[in-house]
Amino acid sequence: MSDYKLGIPGLEEVVPVVKGGTNIMLIGPPMSGKEVIANNILYSGLAQGESGILVTTSMSGEDALKWFKDNGLDLEPHKPRLGIVDCMSQTIGLAIGDTENIKRVSSPVNLTGISVGITNFFEDFWMKKQVRKARLCVYSLSTMLMYSNLQTVFRFLHVFTGRIKTADALGIYVVEQGMHDDATINTLKQLLDGVLEVKVENDSCFLRAMGMSQKPTKWYEYEVEGSKINIKYSYVRPAPP
């Protein structure tokens, strides 16, 4: 059984590791830095020698790569273990083919295509590259829900959360808060083991984790600085009596 470090320093004091096979919803309002959190989790896996698969529904594969570059996160040494399933480029009519790291899918409605892309990367990393730990990040379920109904996305998620369990991998699924009703969110949550929840209050961002430690963590205030998530008031372990 593998353990996964999320790679968010302040948070790791209360959630040091997440068990292999865990599927997590990352949910928060727009402009709250969800993207940075998701990318950090993915990158920290790569930096530890794991493989990483990113499904992008609203950004091209090239733009995703560029984000890491612009933020000083060097992907070069990790490229053999990085796969991007790009569901955006062809949707907007760009006639570009696959690359070593990017597989294109015609549109977010093409769940069959997405599933093939993910599966191919999984196989390649496991069989050819012999990498035994993997993170999958789907960015985002919300866009998928714009193209397909809840039941369809639920079936997709059902299959892939299952695959994450069998593969002893880590799954992160991003959801935009405010775009869906509670019933939709709750339906999706049934398939997931934990939630990373983000909120914005008075221009400050807060983060908490549920389902990954015994109780939900408290809300941590954080700042986004470029590619970094800085938890402001880090958890201080109570002094032993």
Next chain:
Amino acid sequence: MIETGIPKLDEYLDGGIPTGKSLVYLIHPGVEGDVFGMQSLYHNLEKGVKGIYVTSTASPHAIRDRFEELGWDLNSHRDHLIIVDAYSALIGQDSEERYLVEDPEDTASILKTVEKALEENPRGLLVCESLSNIMDLAGEEDTLQLLQDFHKVLVLYDTVSICNFTAWPYSDETIRRIKDELFNAVVKVGGIAERVIFGQYYGVSKVDWTQTKDATMLFRVIKPGGVKAFIPKILVTGPYHAGKSTFIHSISTRAVSVNRLGTTIALDHGHIEHRGISADIFGTPGQERFDPILKLLGGEALGVFLVVDSTQPTSFPRAKTMLELTKTFGLPTVVIANKQDLSGAMKPDDLRDRMKLPRDIPILPAVATSKTGVTDAFEMLLKRIMEGL
């Protein structure tokens, strides 16, 4: 008769699909089954058959690119290819297609457009790019009804239909009707999974115009090239100096070994191309000092060649131990009685007695240095692997 153009499949189907009949590729999510429908379409366009392609997940433009990636140029078949565009309207895109489905979420609208296409282009092949996608948009009930209506028109216009269907967790009843009722033939396209899916296969699970053959083929998708029969991993193991590396080099189209001073110190790797079937083959070292890595090398193997030096009976117990060390005991196995050219080489039957091998494990004589017997051995192992799926 319309051929599927998938290796071996037309053989299993007794030549192909008769007019008025329908076939579904029932695809395990994640397995590259969508290429099957594309390959069947392109195969027939090449033969001058009219092909109607119902797209529902991509614009006609993107579809052409996808075919091109596989090495198939649709532009050269303009006269014979008819696209029914059940996608553009969904995302509010303009379409220049003559057969445009106005409302892809409404099965009546799909049926109307397909019927028009069939009426104007009868006696060909209709391929549905993703029936499951239509089902996702239009609902399970309506789509099952649509299939029934489809089949009536198929017969009317002397057409054959092929559908790709990804088997997402739909209701049991839906899956049952797809499998048992709504198609004349069902070809299952599945994945072999341990912790990840590492092998893909297909086989006929139902056909109503001929005897169902219990045959399965492993495959991968090559770009360009399409669906090709392929075995992802065959393991070669056996005692020190038995001739494993030599065997791999003689059976492979190309191979590399990591050897030092005449013995294998890491592994051998070869690629086999034989009668349209390809395979990747991996060899282990034989020396005992490498035993700790053997179990890593055996993972995900689908079949095993156990190579023994027929002149060295003292090494036979070691041979059996190696099946256990590589954790491949119980997989389809063929024993290679190697070095038959040397005097004192035991014949396969004697070897079987000596090794106490059960009857159902084939033992084949070979001389790896002169490539004698290696092709027979490959065909035998293939047969065992396919039977075991």
